[in-house]
Amino acid sequence: MLQPILQLESITRDFSDGRKIRRVLYTTDLSIFPGEFTIIAGPSGSGKTTLLTIMGLILKPSEGEISIQNERVTHLPENRLATVRQQKYGFVFQQAELLPALDVLENVVVASGIQGQTVSAGLRKKAGELLDSFGMGDCLSMTTQQLSGGQKQRVAIARALINAPALLLCDEPTSALDSESSTIVLDALKQLSKDTTRGLIMVTHDPRVFPYADRLIKIENGSIVYDSRPQGAQEA
Amino acid sequence: MRSRVAFKILLHDRSTTAGALIGVIAIVFLVGQQISVLFGLFTYMSVLVDHGGADIWVCSKNTDNINGAGYIPERYVDRVSGLAGVAWAEPLLFGGASLVTRDGKNEAVQVVGLRNPRGAAGPWRFYQGGQDGLLEFEGATIERLDAKLYGNPQIGDSIEIGNVRVRVSAITQSVKGFAGRLVFTNMVKAQEIIKSPPGRCKAVLVKLKDGVSLEAGLAHVRSMLPGAEVLSADELSRMTRIYYVKNTGMGGSFGLSTLIGALVGIIIITLTMYTGVLQRQKDFAVLRALGARKLDIFIIVLAQSLMIGVVGVFIGFLLLAGFLSGTLDSPLPSYMPLWIAPVLAGATLFMCVLGSLLAMRKAISVEPASVFR
Ligand SMILES: Nc1ncnc2c1ncn2[C@@H]1O[C@H](COP(=O)(O)OP(=O)(O)OP(=O)(O)O)[C@@H](O)[C@H]1O
Ligand SMILES: [Mg+2]
Numbered sequence: 297m298l299q300p301i302l303q304l305e306s307i308t309r310d311f312s313d314g315r316k317i318r319r320v321l322y323t324t325d326l327s328i329f330p331g332e333f334t335i336i337a338g339p340s341g342s343g344k345t346t347l348l349t350i351m352g353l354i355l356k357p358s359e360g361e362i363s364i365q366n367e368r369v370t371h372l373p374e375n376r377l378a379t380v381r382q383q384k385y386g387f388v389f390q391q392a393e394l395l396p397a398l399d400v401l402e403n404v405v406v407a408s409g410i411q412g413q414t415v416s417a418g419l420r421k422k423a424g425e426l427l428d429s430f431g432m433g434d435c436l437s438m439t440t441q442q443l444s445g446g447q448k449q450r451v452a453i454a455r456a457l458i459n460a461p462a463l464l465l466c467d468e469p470t471s472a473l474d475s476e477s478s479t480i481v482l483d484a485l486k487q488l489s490k491d492t493t494r495g496l497i498m499v500t501h502d503p504r505v506f507p508y509a510d511r512l513i514k515i516e517n518g519s520i521v522y523d524s525r526p527q528g529a530q531e532a
Numbered sequence: 533m534r535s536r537v538a539f540k541i542l543l544h545d546r547s548t549t550a551g552a553l554i555g556v557i558a559i560v561f562l563v564g565q566q567i568s569v570l571f572g573l574f575t576y577m578s579v580l581v582d583h584g585g586a587d588i589w590v591c592s593k594n595t596d597n598i599n600g601a602g603y604i605p606e607r608y609v610d611r612v613s614g615l616a617g618v619a620w621a622e623p624l625l626f627g628g629a630s631l632v633t634r635d636g637k638n639e640a641v642q643v644v645g646l647r648n649p650r651g652a653a654g655p656w657r658f659y660q661g662g663q664d665g666l667l668e669f670e671g672a673t674i675e676r677l678d679a680k681l682y683g684n685p686q687i688g689d690s691i692e693i694g695n696v697r698v699r700v701s702a703i704t705q706s707v708k709g710f711a712g713r714l715v716f717t718n719m720v721k722a723q724e725i726i727k728s729p730p731g732r733c734k735a736v737l738v739k740l741k742d743g744v745s746l747e748a749g750l751a752h753v754r755s756m757l758p759g760a761e762v763l764s765a766d767e768l769s770r771m772t773r774i775y776y777v778k779n780t781g782m783g784g785s786f787g788l789s790t791l792i793g794a795l796v797g798i799i800i801i802t803l804t805m806y807t808g809v810l811q812r813q814k815d816f817a818v819l820r821a822l823g824a825r826k827l828d829i830f831i832i833v834l835a836q837s838l839m840i841g842v843v844g845v846f847i848g849f850l851l852l853a854g855f856l857s858g859t860l861d862s863p864l865p866s867y868m869p870l871w872i873a874p875v876l877a878g879a880t881l882f883m884c885v886l887g888s889l890l891a892m893r894k895a896i897s898v899e900p901a902s903v904f905r
Contacts, residue, residue: 345904354821354900375825382823389903393818397544398537409533410824412831455822467904 299366300327301462301495302351307360309346321346322519324360328463329525332510333489334497343518344499345467351497352385352465353377365462382411386456388466392448394440394455400427401436404455419458426454430484446477453484464488466498470505482508534828537819538835541812548808552840553847555800555887559880560848562793565855567872570786572865576710577776578769580626580644584653586737587746588753589768595761597775598768599711603732604760612736615752617744622652623733625719627726628712629694634683642712643693645722645733652737655716660687661702671701672717675708677862694725706861710776794883801840801887809833809891813898820900833892834885841884845877 309321321343328334328351338344349355350362353369362370369380381387386407394403404423409415424436430450440448449469456464466485470478486508489496498505506512514522542549575582581589581598590612592602612621625645630638646654651666659676665687666673672693674682685691685700692698698717707714717725719733740749746764754762763771777783809816816829852868859866 349901349904352821354904375827378820378823378825378828381821385823387821387903389818389821393814393903395537395541395815395818397540397815402536402540406533406537406819407822410537410819410822411828412534415533415536 298329298331301330301365302328303361303363303366304351304357305361305363307350307357307362309343309350309355310358320518321350321357324520326513326520328495328497329511330462330495331490331492332496333486333508334495334511334513335505335509336497336499336513336515337501337503337506338515340501342515344501344515346518347515348465348467348497348499351463352387353381379411382407383459384462386453386459386461386464388449388452388456388464388469390468390471392440392445392452394443394448394451396440398440399436400432400438400440400443400451403440403451404458407455407458423454423458426457427451430454431480444477446473446480449473449477449481450484453481453488457488462494464494464496466496468500468502469498471500471502534831535835538832539839541815541832542836542839545808545811548804548811549840551804552801552808552837552884552887553844555797555804556841556844556880556884557848557851558800559794559797559883560845560876561851561855562796563790563880564848564852564868564872564876565866566786566790566793567876568852568856568866568868569864570782571869571872572859572867573710573776573782574773575867576708576865578772579707579709579714580624580653581765581769581772583656584624584737584765585739586622586652586765587740588738588749589763589765590736590738590753590757591734591761591763591768593759593761595763595768597772598735599772600775601734603729603734604736606731606733608736608757608760609733611756612738612753615756617741617749617752619739619741620650620652621736621738622647622650623719624653624735624737625722625726625728625733627722627728627734629715629725631682631715632692633681634685639678639681640712641693641715642709643722643725644714644716645719645726646716647719652739655702655704655707655714657705657707659703659705663702665701666716666718668699668701669718670697670699670721672698672715672721673702673704673707674700674715675704675706675713677706677708678713679703681713694727696721696725698725708865797880798883798887801837801884802890805833805837805840805888805891806894808836809895813894814903816895816898817900817902820898821903826896829896829898830892833888833895837885837888837891838881841881844884845880848880849873849877 304324304326307324310317310319336344350357401423405415405419408419427433432450470481512524592604595601606623609621609623629643631641633639648667651663654663655673665671687700689700690697856866
């Protein structure tokens, strides 16, 4: 029986705009399984990013519990959450968000060393290999300004993978790319999603990427309105 | 990796880094220059005492600075000389007079009269000639840095001071006083020039024999001369400096300009470091999302601040050294005691970190969620 890698139980999120409180995410129960490409889709403002950042331990839920690999993390203090993010998560953002001060290789290893860890030669080698597997092997010492949008996003994916995360979370990673670069990035993600030790979640508003999904979840006005895997159902 | 990130950001954001560096350099240079001029003036104030070569100074009662000493009987010299434990005792005379320059103008000078043949408290550095010049009956020294003002008299030339004719017999080098331009001559000529009462001097310099403690020497001389102020050379030197700092408003003025130098530096550092962090907010948010704790972001900005501090202090001290060596033989007094350097460096680093506090606060308050907006 397949165990969920990430579980949300009765999660909600409210935002206050100063005067009144507005619920942007209604009670949500969701389990994410490894080895499948989970796509969360919905129109702008529907709460996709809110849901993703809650799953990524970046945004605190207003209510509910989050478990990673059956361990509850909801009430951990902020610095412990940061450590969990470093050890178990990889993030790919809409823009690549590389650090312009660092070269390509350093942009990848920084995710390993940001809590003060020393970056070993072995780790640099691993980063080089990762970059090479995304066709970026010749660009290790380039500055980020020398890269195209698609190349930057591939470096960002390498950065997200350097700590061998249990979860890879992507927020519209292709929306800033042309269709050719998009395809390269989506193919790479599709490939990565086959790893049964890792959960892969991508948020998008673009129906053209739906065919990549192993599991498609649709969200509207802060509620999940469709899930291609019925809640609770598990793969045989 | 944190310090590497800190360093790479500094390299990348060159204008911010340069701005903050200028702030640090401003502190080191402005404050260091003020301090060295202050210490330079300090050395001028008590220059006769510091270079007198005596352990004990006997002055008129209640003397609180050497330049304000009144007259005391010259026969004190003989009274003290006879004491056991005293190696020698010498009288010293000094007072203001006016020197007539080549083109007939008057320049105020401080005439110092020494008793031959020892010539205690004589000039300590010569440009031309030497102490022997003062053995001549009409011999007097002038200071090289003042020579131009007097119309450049050469060795052997006659000059008139206080209606008395003397001959330039030596030229001193950087022998400067606070109370006036120093001219050294023998006791007899000095008496004639400054028209001091006969049989009187301004101070008696006492050198103790080897092995005699200063306390014992002071006590001995005090009991012999109860009507005089008997002070150790160090004490008189210190009292003289304090007198000037207190009574000329100099302390306040130097304190203020030192403070302004430090403030200007801190403000420059604060503004540039803060705008530097504002520019990099997105980077810090990304690092936070990737797993950096607030502590890690704090360490990055602290490391940047220290790196800028260390490099800035280094450059600042180079400039300061240039300033100090440039003014070594000029009329502008400047002198930096060695112990000041580490204190100034430490204080500057502290001010650099202080100036970065606002930037640190901003940096650690960056929300990781902001990457997603
Ligand atoms: N920090 C916040 N403060 C207040 N309201 C917020 C905040 N973040 C999000 N919201 C609101 O929550 C709702 C959902 O936002 P969210 O960013 O999750 O949408 P989204 O589905 O990701 O949209 P998009 O496709 O435009 O990225 C929106 O109405 C938004 O205005
Ligand atoms: Mg969004």
